[in-house]
Amino acid sequence: MTIFARVAELGSFSAAAELLDLSRATVSTQVAALEKDLGVRLLNRTTRKVALTGDGTRFLARCQRIFLELRAAEAELTPSGEEPRGRLVAHIAASLGRQLVIPALPDLLARHPSLEIDLRLGDGIANPLADGADIAVRAGTVSDPRLVVRRAAASHWITCASPDYLERRGWPRTPGDLARHQLLGYQAPGAARPHSWIFRQGGRQLSLEPQCRIILDDPESLLAAAVQGAGILHTMDLLAVQALERRELVALLPGSAVRGAPVSVIYPQSGQGSAGVRLFADFAIDLLGRCQQRAAVMTGLMDAP
Numbered sequence: 365m366t367i368f369a370r371v372a373e374l375g376s377f378s379a380a381a382e383l384l385d386l387s388r389a390t391v392s393t394q395v396a397a398l399e400k401d402l403g404v405r406l407l408n409r410t411t412r413k414v415a416l417t418g419d420g421t422r423f424l425a426r427c428q429r430i431f432l433e434l435r436a437a438e439a440e441l442t443p444s445g446e447e448p449r450g451r452l453v454a455h456i457a458a459s460l461g462r463q464l465v466i467p468a469l470p471d472l473l474a475r476h477p478s479l480e481i482d483l484r485l486g487d488g489i490a491n492p493l494a495d496g497a498d499i500a501v502r503a504g505t506v507s508d509p510r511l512v513v514r515r516a517a518a519s520h521w522i523t524c525a526s527p528d529y530l531e532r533r534g535w536p537r538t539p540g541d542l543a544r545h546q547l548l549g550y551q552a553p554g555a556a557r558p559h560s561w562i563f564r565q566g567g568r569q570l571s572l573e574p575q576c577r578i579i580l581d582d583p584e585s586l587l588a589a590a591v592q593g594a595g596i597l598h599t600m601d602l603l604a605v606q607a608l609e610r611r612e613l614v615a616l617l618p619g620s621a622v623r624g625a626p627v628s629v630i631y632p633q634s635g636q637g638s639a640g641v642r643l644f645a646d647f648a649i650d651l652l653g654r655c656q657q658r659a660a661v662m663t664g665l666m667d668a669p
Contacts, residue, residue, distance in 0.1 A: 365427045367394045368406060372424045375414050379660055382518035382623070383653060448640035449478035455497035458485040459583045459603050460627070460652075465501070468651050472644075479640060499641050501648050503600075503625040511630050514645060517652040519624035520601045521562055522663050524613040528593040536596070536616060539563045539570055546595035548586050549576030561598040563620040574598070600624055601659040602652070608662040615663045627652055 370380040371391060381388040399406050406420035416424060456465055461483065473479060484497060506513045523536075529546075536542050539561075549558030558579055561572045577595055580586050583603060590597035591612045597604075601621070607613040629648050635641040 365398070365430070367391055368398050369424060369427050369431070371395055371407065371414060372416055372420065374657055374660065376660065377414065379518070379656070382626075383515065383656065385515050385626075446639045447478060448476055448638075448643045450640065451480040451482055452499070452640040452644055453482045453484065453497045454644055455484045455486065455500040455502075457487050457502055459487075460501060460503075461485040462584060463603055463606065464651060464655055465648065468647075472647055476643065479643070481644075498635060498638065499629065499631040499644050501627065501629055501652075503627045505626070506628060506630050510633060512633055512635070514629045514649060515626055516629050516649045517602060517627045517656040519627055519656075520621040520659070520663070521598060521624050522601045522604065522621050523561070523563075523596060523598050523616045524590065524604055524608065525596045525616060526591055526593045526613055527611065529590075529595065530614060532593070539565060539572060539617065539620065542572070542596065543575070546577040547574045548589055548595045548597045549574050549579045550583060550586055550599075551579050551581055553581050559598075562622045563617065564622050565620060569622060601663055602627065602655050605655055605659040605662060609658065618664050621663060 367380065367384065367386070370384055371377055374380050374383070377391050377395075378388050381391045384391065395407065402419075402423070404419040404423075405417050406423055408415045408417055462485065466483070469481065469483070473481065501516065503519065523542075533545055536545055542561075551558040558574060558576055561574050563570045563572070578586075578589060580589070583599060586597055587599060587603060587607060589595070590599075591607055596616070597613075604613055608615060629645045631641050631645065
């Protein structure tokens, strides 16, 4: 039921597989087995999209109610069901924090008036929990057995530019066309050169060393430069989604996006009993999961089954 609900919400078997950290074959097999058990078709699969049937729409609504009841039952029977109170220290990558998390905090705090959040933004910290944080949101693979790791969202590297820039300079149709454009590059502090740009092309992965007109060491500043028409940007879809929705940026080179690092919520095993930790983890996973769905819509990553 959980797998089916994710496929239905995302409109894609592949996107659901990424979010659930499963193979696409497993997701497809599980949904097919559910349909066989129920004796009805829940999803219509075409070469272009996945859509709910009438039975699927009704079943999804029932599934969502069941999930809510299950979480409520768990909350009532465990100490973590208590109203979170006191100070929670959360460490989040700076760009994700400013672009996505901070704007959503007022609503969270309004619903939980006894909770105080100490939000620390920063990048490049190997183990943010060692700095005293109760919980962290970070991109990358985490394998420390002392930590609980909950996948929040998949990410992709996309290429985009402002409508104004594209009107002036034209649209690149292939990665090779980028050589004739103004490129905006990210160079991490201490790095010798800007990050490579990676693309999917003809079933293989292509890496380019960009010749950049502007180089910055801050992803948000690069995003702002792209919105102002300074050039073409290669960035994480989660960071660009709001600019794409406002039509300040346009996604380029359809079909070329390459999967980036997963974004996960991490906290110590000992933190599972904390109401604040569990609340913030659920908040971040829901927020980033919805952001991934919005990015998939704006960039065409809701691919066929």
